Amino acid sequence: MTRDAVAPGSEHLPTARLRTHRGRRRRDAALAYLLVSPSLVIFTVFVAYPFGRNIWLGLYRTPPFPGLPRRYAAYEQYQQILTSPEFVASLRTTALFLLMTVPTGLALGLLLAVAAHQRLRGIAIYRTIFSSTVATSIAVASVIFFTLLNPQVGLLTWWLGREGQPSVLADPQWALVAVSGVTVWQNLGLSFILMSAGLQAVPDDLLEAASVDGAGPWSRLVNVTLPMLSPTLFFSAVVGGILSLQAFGQIDLLTEGGPLRKTNVLVYAMYDAVFRQNNEGKAAVLSVALFGLTLLLTLVQIRLLERRVTYER
């Protein structure tokens, strides 16, 4: 059929009214851009511009007194801050915090999810309890634990046998552990919900097949459940890592970066630089470092972990 040929029965249709594929594509594209534009505006104003501005800010030294001109320092300020003992200590604290919160959070979330994945009477009550921490804010969690760890009346202080001693939050040896504990507790609800959802998606017949194939509970967990859960574990590890790198509220409320800067993670160091030291340039450098660290961690996780992830069903 040639281009000009008219389909039988359509002779009476005016040609101009016929809708074409090309026209539809053009209209679809216009609609797509229209729908994307609000996100694009928000992303530009609140992410892209501040990000660029931040890198630029790091190139200038903030004057010691407001009103004096800021001085261009090129990469010198980056070099100076990123090699300072203070930064290295903060980086070490951040890494320790990450190691204490992410694996523990994953393991506990998985443990609770496996425990609550039984068909038992009243199990819904436990599911509600286990997931309830998502409904608390980090401020609430901090206040709860601040009270529990109170050196005079705190229940946990009593359990730990530390009555009459300074609070664990004031103990340089234990402060980071305590803050990590609060963080794990607060993130546990989310971790539990993610793991539970993952467990529900493990097909029953795979577990039954494994039973018939002679696998006991442990073999089923290791050989079937965990591999089938690997996308969830991977996602939780990446998101948990990012959340931990961004932890601020609990540190600000419980320890303010102390004692002896033992809980001075990168985000808190940034906050300290801006609001205590009035040093925007330093804070900008630290935030670029945090971005780099987050990116690096995520790339490493993708490289190391995703190879072990099965998305196949």
Place this chain on the structure above:
Amino acid sequence: MARADVAAERSASRATSSGSVTLSGVTRRFGDMVAVDGLDIDVADGEFLVLLGPSGCGKSTALRMIAGLDVPDEGTVAIGGVDVTDVLASDRDVAMVFQSYALYPHMTVRRNIEFPLRNRKVPRADRDSAVAEASRMLGLDDLLDRRPSQLSGGQRQRVALARAVVRQPAVFLMDEPLSNLDAKLRVQTRAELIELQRRLAVTTIYVTHDQVEAMTMGHRIAVMVAGVLQQVGPPGEVYDKPANVFVAGFIGNPPMNLLTASVPSSAVGKSDDVDPAALMVGPDRVMVPAALARAAVDATETEVVVGVRPENVRLATDEGLPVTVTLIESLGHERHLVCATADGQSVIVRVDPSVPQPHPGDPLCLAWNPEDVHLFSGADGRRLAP
């Protein structure tokens, strides 16, 4: 009973009756619903038994109880003469092929097949030779390093079979293993399965709703309806002498014609002086052999069910049961005439496409040989005679 005892006892009895399966009074309820009701079945060592029934009849539940994936509320399950009712699935000497195949998606074909052996701590060398043997038997040699997602439906099915075969279990359990295959592959795999079972001579319990599979594969068929076992017997017996109307209507394609007929009240109880054409389908007399008519009369029932298979019905011109053609289905190699009796009951006739065909609306008479008639009770559907 402790695990070790069960294992010891089973290995001791292995030489004699290793793979026999006995269900005694097995009942399983889900809430108010009785899924399996007092099931008694004896499966001999090396036998191929097909559990046949419509979906929801409890056949899969029965299989799961044999596997140990479900526990009976009442009754016992014995494998090889040992009561295993309370033994975990992982400790029973059975292998199962699932409808979905249930292959482990994150493992290669090789790992899938050797998984049962790994769980039993079989040494590596023995494992390798067993996997090689099973994969050769099922033609999987070239696929051992692939993942299940890279296989076709038929290949996955064979991996599931290899995983069951590799361990040389006492019993194979198969839950509709062919239902996810396309029609052509199903026929081919069916033949391979029969061959495999005959060669290995391992007791096999095979669940299906497909009567063709049941007829062609099993040494015996067990027909279940609504959780109750209706009949157990060799395929020919189940086909030729269905125990009741459920079995009669379920086996055969198209199914047996079942006509409700009334016994004239004047004839009830008078078996000495019986009229061979005493039964009435609506206003019309239906011819049954005198012996059957006598059986119907003896049963002192006012209503009976007359069964005739579609292939046993012939078209007649003047004598027989008058019907009207309502629909003609052509299957190429044969035609099915769907007819209606005067009181609206449906009769299907299987006819050769080469003979002159009637048209919808045509009146016809249907006749059959006396020996092809089955007679069932109108009250409870059980077979009356012969």
